[in-house]
Amino acid sequence: MDSAELILTHLEALYHAIVQAVTTDSSAAWGELGQNAKGDQVKWFDLAADRAVCAYLEQQFPCPVTLLSEEGEPRSFGRGEPEWTMVLDPVDGSDNFSRGLAPAGTAVALIPAGLPVAVDTVEFALVGSLYRSQVWRAARGKGAWRDGHRLRSSATTRLAEAVINCDVAGATVQPALAEVLAQARSVRSFGATTIVLANVADGSLEAHLDLRGQLTAENFLGPGLIIREAGGIITGPQGESLPPLQSLTDCYSLIVAANHELHAILLQHLNIVSGDESVIARP
Structure with a gap:
């Protein structure tokens, strides 16, 4: 397994950890919740997902990483200087998810540490559905894939x-x-x-x-x-x-x-x- 495939495999495992956390936990365990950094009401599944993410990055992710997410200030995981900046939205479409409506998803972007955080600098990316076992992923310069199939966007121009x-x-x-x-x-x-x-x-x-x-x-x-x-x-x-x-x-x-x-x-x-x-x- 090359280094790119290793990173993408870990991003997919992180996504599966999030899915398990938000589909097996319950709101009763979390009590009163506040607001996140954007001023939005924090929901129980946001915290359940964040806990799963922190555990995975601390215990299993292969590289030291700085995490940026709406759940709080930047956090570092792993030993040594961070090699990556990870920008994560564990539960996007939270209004849908709170009502049992699809779609809702997870999005992860990995950017080499020290570079500006922008679409232009993302090296690895993953999006996963929280309702369907469906994963989209990409590595810069190596293409994009959904569930093992190479992606090409629509050719429709009208x-x-x-x-x-x-x-x-x-x-x-x-x-x-x-x-x-x-x-x-x-x-x-x-x-x-x-x-x-x-x-x-x-x-x-x-x-x-x-x-x-x-x-x-x-x-x-x-x-x-x-x-x-x-x-x-x-x-x-x-x-x-x-x-x-x-x-x-x-x-x-x-x-x-x-x-x-x-x-x-x-x-x-x-x-x-x-x-x-x-x-x-x-x-």
Whole structure:
């Protein structure tokens, strides 16, 4: 087993530890819970997952690592200087998961220690479904895979043939975005960014739009590498590269597409320019 496969095998084992923790524990054991670093209400399964993650990184992960997650300040595991920065969202789609709704997922990104935390620096990534035994993973320059099958994102370039996911909760859809959604073949809003982005990578969806400026990096860093390795593109709302993370409370907007041609069409239709408020606005 080469070093890349070793790392990816451990990321998958970490995902399985999270699944076991959130599907076998119960809320009764955790009592009163507070808020995380982003100000969101902590749920029992967040803490159950975090406990499982800490145990795995301390006892089984093969390299010293610094963990960044919404559950608290950066934490280091293993002996010696950290070799990796791990950005983790153990339960994305937590509103879905708390109601027993799919999808919900886990996302992990590994970045060499000392490098900026950004989509451009992610070396290894994994996304796993919390409801289905389904795993997407990627290594930079070596491709993306789902359950052992090489991924290629959709070749669809016509908006009229595209199935698009769009998150608009807490915002008002303005005419430019409404027109894009009206022209699409179909529109979804699944409520779990990590799984949606993995679905763009595997060809199940053609695009994902979230223009609210509310996404945090743990949702998209890992999926971003998987998308790129599958042939897709992930950018900010003006087609720009996503800037490096300064804090897990930093917020982003995304335009994600299965290919560059469709991405260009989305940008053209949305006609987003700096300071434009015509696409989406908070009420």
